[in-house]
Amino acid sequence: MTGPKNLESRTKHIRETWAKRCNKVLYMSSVETDFPTVKLNVSEGRENLYWKTIRAFQYIHQHHLDEADWFLKADDDTFVVIENLRFTLSTYDPEKPLYLGRRFTPFISQGYMSGGAGYVLSKEALRRFVEGFDTGKCTHFSNIEDMALGKCMETMKVEPADSRDVKGRQTFHPFPPDHYLVRQPPRPRPWYLLYEHYPPVEGPGCCSDFVVSFHYIHAVEMYVLEYLTHHLRPYGYKYRFNPDEKTEFKTTTNST
Numbered sequence: 001m002t003g004p005k006n007l008e009s010r011t012k013h014i015r016e017t018w019a020k021r022c023n024k025v026l027y028m029s030s031v032e033t034d035f036p037t038v039k040l041n042v043s044e045g046r047e048n049l050y051w052k053t054i055r056a057f058q059y060i061h062q063h064h065l066d067e068a069d070w071f072l073k074a075d076d077d078t079f080v081v082i083e084n085l086r087f088t089l090s091t092y093d094p095e096k097p098l099y100l101g102r103r104f105t106p107f108i109s110q111g112y113m114s115g116g117a118g119y120v121l122s123k124e125a126l127r128r129f130v131e132g133f134d135t136g137k138c139t140h141f142s143n144i145e146d147m148a149l150g151k152c153m154e155t156m157k158v159e160p161a162d163s164r165d166v167k168g169r170q171t172f173h174p175f176p177p178d179h180y181l182v183r184q185p186p187r188p189r190p191w192y193l194l195y196e197h198y199p200p201v202e203g204p205g206c207c208s209d210f211v212v213s214f215h216y217i218h219a220v221e222m223y224v225l226e227y228l229t230h231h232l233r234p235y236g237y238k239y240r241f242n243p244d245e246k247t248e249f250k251t252t253t254n255s256t
Helices: 003-014 046-063 082-089 123-135 145-155 219-231
Strands: 070-073 098-100 119-122
Touching: 003 219, 046 070, 046 123, 046 145, 070 082, 098 219, 119 123, 123 145
Parallel strands: none
Antiparallel strands: 070 119, 098 119
């Protein structure tokens, strides 16, 4: 998701970093440009973000449904490690109604996925989302994009799948790394920890070795994270986990 004012300051830096590793990238905006961006029939502004999200998924459903199994929505200040996203999704079946991200608890019975951290819809989830608006089962009842989409997911019986790693560590993050990695003295918890569906952890144990995303990442930080995730390696380090081991599709999404 982007807009005409952000193409130079934000979006081009995504194009030069993590977007190169996607199978397909669509830059959704309110105007068509040779960047290229897709013109959606929406106005810019945070109050229109859910309309933009609805129109974007409708456009993808109409023009690109058979080109992918999973569909990631990300903001133009979100950094994504695509290889880790593919690994996180590898044990789930895209023909089941699932969506994944950083699961928040309030407002919706089954919770919803943080918009800033990015979230992923399976092919079947995308079908049901579009069906929800075609049939009137889902409506634009709120400007709060992630929560409103979560309500539609619940209405259309799309399950929130668990995106944590095998140690229960989070992979999707709605804030930059320093919000999680640095231990904090006792204090009232900030809202984003109060919203957590799973018990929050601060300090080094907060985050998976296979982190998928961080949000509120500025242009320069995109290149820093690109270097740290894809180039920096300690000499002689042998990784302790083989991600290429064959696994079966998960058949349940029960949380613990």
